[in-house]
Amino acid sequence: MTSLPSAHHNDPLLFCAFFGGPRDGLKSGDLPASLSGTSLTGMEMSFPLGEPVEYSLYAHYVCTSMTQVDGFWRFEFVDLRGPNGEEIVSSPADGAGSVPTAIESQSAGPKGTEPPAQVALRYKNAAYWWIISELIRRHPKLELLETYPMDGFYDCLTLFGPGARGNVHIDFNRLGSIHIHPDHIHFLEAGEVMKSSDPHRSVKRIEEAAGLVPPSKTPPSSPRTITLRLMARLMNFLVNDKAAWQIQMLTSEASGYAISLLDTPEYAAGKSPLPRVFTRLEDFHAFLESSRFAQQTAPGRFWALRRDDDVIAVFDTEGVVHTASARTSLRALYARTNRNLTQTMAVALADVLP
Numbered sequence: 001m002t003s004l005p006s007a008h009h010n011d012p013l014l015f016c017a018f019f020g021g022p023r024d025g026l027k028s029g030d031l032p033a034s035l036s037g038t039s040l041t042g043m044e045m046s047f048p049l050g051e052p053v054e055y056s057l058y059a060h061y062v063c064t065s066m067t068q069v070d071g072f073w074r075f076e077f078v079d080l081r082g083p084n085g086e087e088i089v090s091s092p093a094d095g096a097g098s099v100p101t102a103i104e105s106q107s108a109g110p111k112g113t114e115p116p117a118q119v120a121l122r123y124k125n126a127a128y129w130w131i132i133s134e135l136i137r138r139h140p141k142l143e144l145l146e147t148y149p150m151d152g153f154y155d156c157l158t159l160f161g162p163g164a165r166g167n168v169h170i171d172f173n174r175l176g177s178i179h180i181h182p183d184h185i186h187f188l189e190a191g192e193v194m195k196s197s198d199p200h201r202s203v204k205r206i207e208e209a210a211g212l213v214p215p216s217k218t219p220p221s222s223p224r225t226i227t228l229r230l231m232a233r234l235m236n237f238l239v240n241d242k243a244a245w246q247i248q249m250l251t252s253e254a255s256g257y258a259i260s261l262l263d264t265p266e267y268a269a270g271k272s273p274l275p276r277v278f279t280r281l282e283d284f285h286a287f288l289e290s291s292r293f294a295q296q297t298a299p300g301r302f303w304a305l306r307r308d309d310d311v312i313a314v315f316d317t318e319g320v321v322h323t324a325s326a327r328t329s330l331r332a333l334y335a336r337t338n339r340n341l342t343q344t345m346a347v348a349l350a351d352v353l354p
Helices: 102-107 121-138 190-195 200-210 223-237 281-291 330-336 341-348
Strands: 016-019 044-048 058-063 073-081 143-147 156-163 166-173 178-180 184-188 245-251 302-307 310-316 320-322 327-329
Touching: 044 073, 121 156, 121 166, 121 190, 121 200, 121 223, 121 245, 143 245, 166 200, 178 200, 184 190, 184 200, 223 245, 223 302, 223 310, 223 320, 223 330, 223 341, 327 330, 330 341
Parallel strands: 016 073
Antiparallel strands: 044 058, 058 073, 143 156, 156 166, 166 178, 178 184, 245 302, 302 310, 310 320, 320 327
């Protein structure tokens, strides 16, 4: 099979949005670059729901829009199919032609009972960010990355690091469950997290399953832990805002779905790639120089705050947040607010908060 060069999510003409089925709400641009400028109407795509892919069901989508709508080609969920494209036919007892989606299949309760209600993505995202920030607060050696396993089928915030039983690998699928590799796939569903009266119960369950020894005393706050906790507080503060808010990892080059800074048409044309944060190209170059951004070899240090389609702030986990009006040292501000995280957030992001 020939693999065509990908556009790596940098070509707006190839941006797609998925509706229905297991990819509902996901946006992508990982299509062959050769398709740029062509009509995608009628194009079909299938995505595996598990591994090994040779035996997995596939979610089948088709592009139903005649052009991009609000900047995205619209792909509608059709049905589930076998690994070789076989149509899945339900038994008469299940109702003629009814095929449960993958989300329904994973969430359904015992026969004869209603499946649990699905948790809205905004609540799931906020809850996962808080759990991640608490785990890193308690275990500062954990590293946080944005990952997209199975060629973009999963959208994860992923923790890596040392544990009592070896290396820790925890995936927080922003569209699904919490997975602790290798033994606890689908360890926690978002519904379980949300219904617990003790917010730290999920944190402690993850620690136990992942082999993370709970600290006898929470380690002192560092610029990194303050920054990540502020990011989590922000996502929870914004959870019911009318705009769509997201935090995504920043990289220097196109890499998966993370936001690329240096490998963009805007930067190649001599413009700032983040004009809502660094208005002038000179401001962007000052950021690159002061942060040594281009010299970073390990991802996960820089994160972008996105409101709808616009990046409006940049977090440096060495303890700095950049907005159009200021470059703020979070550790100093945290101390001035008497270690009040909400006040720190309000001051540092005063010009971008709704």
